[in-house]
Amino acid sequence: MPQVFEFRLPDLGEGLTEAEIVRWLVEVGDVVAIDQPVVEVETAKAMVEVPCPYGGVVTARFGEEGAELPVGAPLLTVAVGSQEPVTGQDPASGSSSGSRGATETEPASGNDSASGNVLVGYGTGAPAARRRRVRPASFSATATSTATATAPAPAPAPAKAPVEPPVPAAEEPRGPVAVISPLVRKLARQHGLDLRLVAGSGRDGLILRTDVESAIKVAEEEQVAAEAPAPRPAAGSASRQAGERIALRGVRGAVADKLARSRREIPDATCWVDADATELMAARAAMNKAGGSASAPKVSVLALLARICTAALARFPELNSTVDTEAREIVRLSEVHLGFAAQTERGLVVPVVRDAHSRNVESVGAEIARLTEVARTGKLTPADLTGGTFTLNNYGVFGVDGSTPIINHPEAAMLGVGRIVPKPWVHQGELAVRQVVQLSLTFDHRVCDGGTAGGFLRYVADCVEQPAVLLRTL
Known part of the structure; x- marks a missing residue:
């Protein structure tokens, strides 16, 4: 007589206590092999296919798709007939319409009726059974009722599987x-x-x-190419839609691919704030005045903002990250390689200032000036354009106040800076004309929540409004 075993939702590790049923992979009446995936569940951290440690006939399922089950709750029951392993015999065939196929297994180590494994790939206690799937035309009602899905083969050599569709x-x-x-x-x-x-x-x-x-x-x-009808050009008409066509190649093509991938993969969000940049502009003027000779390089607003960004990233390292989608891990990066958006005749490029976290304002400014000049001549190398961990985008040079830029994949954030213009502003309790700038932060919502993003942006705004705040981190 067959024995009925109950399989419960196993401990999926990492402290997870529940999972949602996404999709059943078997029906009641199906014949399953040892360690065959029977249900797909979603936890707070991953989508997992759960394998059953028993080989036999599924007699019951517990929980509909979309239901949430705690660890230890029953998933399904399996009727196990013979305790001997199948070595080559196919399951019985018949006319049952509910079955989607059966399997045959080779012996599992230690116990032939169950593998002893809880979840394949999650610290299983015994080697998983090797299996070879066989899909007979159908599965008989007699085999279902007696649960004789496994039986000894008449010969020690495994039979060859039939040719499958x-x-x-x-x-x-x-x-x-x-x-x-x-x-x-x-x-x-x-x-x-x-x-x-x-x-x-x-x-x-x-x-x-x-x-x-x-x-x-x-x-x-x-x-699409196979299904597309053969073109039938008509006299005096073009075979394609009329209009100027510009090929997406080179830099423009690479940028198009990268931006499309960013929009496709990154769940981005944007927050913004207006800041009084009057004191920052005054500090810049004082720095340039104290520079000595007229030929000395001037400190740019972009260099000051870049230095503010590196100080903010030291306080909020979550935004100097990338996401490993295959491993489902956030990788926090120890070094800041700061990219800055530069518009050229060949299209938008993002040169990278290496080790920006270890540079002062003058060093950052000099490297930005060098890379900008190289970009204008079209001589940037791949090394100049790769490896960035955070991007600064000064779109204020185009005369606009704000934007919601697309993150430079695979980075986690981008700071946007609008134009700095005189505006009415309440300063020390009185209405005054001040130099105001809008700052926006677009960030990958997988690496942090709004609190962290808001904290980063607020710190940047505080440094813009009161440059002395930055002195604490220098």
Whole structure:
């Protein structure tokens, strides 16, 4: 007689106590193998496919899709018939319409009816069973009722699996693939992509999300090309829409790709504040007056703002970060490589001031001037344009007050600076004309919340209004 085992939601680690059912991967009546994923759940930190430690027939499921379950709550029950491992015999076939397929397994170490594993890849206590998926035409009602999904083979050599039809998009491709992330597997399933055909760019051939996205894009382009009707040019008419066409190539093309990726991947938000820059402008004038000779380099407003940014990032390091989407980790960076937006004839570029956190105002200003001149001549190298950790965007030079700029992927934030113009302002309790600037911060909401972003922006505004505040951090 078969035994019915109850499988409960396992401890998913990292202190997580509950999970939401996103999608069931099996139906009642399905035959499952040891360590076969049976449900996809979402925790506060990741999307996870949960494997069942028993091999047999699913007799019940607990919880609908969208339901939230605590750790230890029942997930499903499995009727386990034979305690002997399957070595080659296929499950019985019949006419049941509820089954989506069955599997055969090789012996698992220690216990053949259960693997002993809680969650594959999360500190399992025994090696996972090796499995080979077999999809018979159907599964008989007799096999379901008696739960005889596993039986000894008549010969020690495993039987060859029959030739299968193409794997549907809803199922995971068969065979071992170099994939760790459940999100990568889910993305491939959603687009019907066979991961065995994808070349991994990660370490030791690991397939990353970018590899899957690229493969999906190529497949979609091929499908569109195959379905597109042959052009039928008419006399006196153009085959494409009339108008001037400008190719997205070179710098402009690279910028277009990067900005599109930023909008696609980064959940950005923007906060802004008006600041009285009268004292900052006075401090700049005093610095330039004290510089000595007329030929001495002048301190620019951008250099002062850059130095203020590095001081603010020292107080709010969350904004000097990047997000590792594959590992689902925020990487806080110890060095500040400050990018600044520069408009050139070839398009928008963002040169990078290396080690800006270790430079004073004069050093930052000199490097900004050098890179700006190189950008104007079109001689910036890839090293000059890569590796930035935070960007300063002075769009005030275009005569505008504010903007919501797109974050320079893969950075986590950008400070925007509008024009500095005389405006009515309440100063020391009286209405006066002051030099006012609008500051805006666009940030990646994954790395911090509004409190941190607001604290950063407020500190920058305080330094603009009272430059002496910056002296505390020098």
